[in-house]
Amino acid sequence: MPYTNLSSISNIDEAGVANMKVSEILQVKGNILYTVTPDQPLVDAVTTMSENDIGSLVVMEYGDLVGMLTFREVLKALHANGGAVGSGTVRRHMDDSPITVTPDTEVNEVRRIMLEKHARYLPVMDARTLLGVISFYDVARAVLEAQSFENRMLKAYIRDWPAEQNAPD
DSSP, X not given: XXXXXXXXXTTOOTTSOOOOBHHHHHHHHOXXXXXXXXXXBHHHHHHHHHHHTOSEEEEXXXXXXXXXXXHHHHHHHHHHTTTSOOSOBHHHHSBSSOOOBOTXXXXXXXXXXXXXXXXXXXXXXXXXXXXEEEEHHHHHHHXXXXXXXXXXHHHHHHHTOOOOOOOOO
């Protein structure tokens, strides 16, 4: 359906991405969330990550977020243990101070945080409630889809541009 006005996409920023929020990414992503407790063996956490083809686990204790375990921490554990996961717990290897965002955080801010902090996974918190985790992949996909949509809308607008009528002499 062709659009004849750009009011719905007038808030495009310099990167071509509308002011999308984290909450929009979570809606598209779905609500599957993988968690682990800090006292679980690291080997069990690695098995969960491998079996579910995921790069991170949220570490929860008594209903609160207490850390993140990502493939980065797993690689560090492998390196420290001579190539073996070892017998340690998640607590020993997790990031106990993960950077978090809120559902109202704009995607461009998320991109900046991820790049500056080298963070591939960010828990999304609403006060003390964990809503989900967004990954670098989730953000890249959302930006690509938003740009593709905007591109299609602009092309439709140009294609349906009203023909100029000659003014009477």
